[in-house]
Amino acid sequence: MTTVFVFNGPNLNLLGVRRPDVYGTTVLADVEALCRDECARHDLELDFRQTNHEGVLVDWVQEAGAAVKAGTALGAVLNAAAYTHTSVALHDAVEGAELPTIEVHVSNVHGRETFRHHSYVSPVAAGIVVGFGVTGYALAIDGLVRLRRPSRSV
Numbered sequence: 001m002t003t004v005f006v007f008n009g010p011n012l013n014l015l016g017v018r019r020p021d022v023y024g025t026t027v028l029a030d031v032e033a034l035c036r037d038e039c040a041r042h043d044l045e046l047d048f049r050q051t052n053h054e055g056v057l058v059d060w061v062q063e064a065g066a067a068v069k070a071g072t073a074l075g076a077v078l079n080a081a082a083y084t085h086t087s088v089a090l091h092d093a094v095e096g097a098e099l100p101t102i103e104v105h106v107s108n109v110h111g112r113e114t115f116r117h118h119s120y121v122s123p124v125a126a127g128i129v130v131g132f133g134v135t136g137y138a139l140a141i142d143g144l145v146r147l148r149r150p151s152r153s154v
């Protein structure tokens, strides 16, 4: 079975608990469930993770890139949260791992504070889903499948 990785960055463990006005009320466990349902729709397995640590995200990106090269994974959905706007290390990890990556943001970062308008991930992402709430995770998984399995997309 082929895996899709979903990596979540800092403070997303608080999703649905804090700032529901911006991020909604869905908790991360429920986001994992909706990702699992979307993966099942495509006969894929889900590896869903969250960390508050930048270096751990870098390690995971490297691990996922190796899995894609080994043929056991399709790619990754990445919500790097605040590290989106600060991390050259994450940019370099995605680029170096040659990891097919869909960047996702629950909120419309382009309608928020200016410091959220720049992403170090976007230049090395295969696609970007922004502002669709937690539905964006399912859209990102579907988009990854359409990019990586064009003949099997319905």
Ligand SMILES: O=C(O)[C@]1(O)C=C(c2cccc(Sc3ccccc3)c2)[C@@H](O)[C@H](O)C1
Binding pocket: 010, 011, 012, 014, 015, 018, 019, 079, 080, 081, 082, 083, 084, 104, 105, 106, 107, 108, 109, 116
């Ligand atoms: O919209 C997103 O998904 C985003 O990636 C997610 C973010 C995010 C994720 C979790 C928490 C917070 S802010 C926060 C932190 C602690 C308590 C309450 C809110 C922002 C932002 O850092 C990003 O700019 C945007």
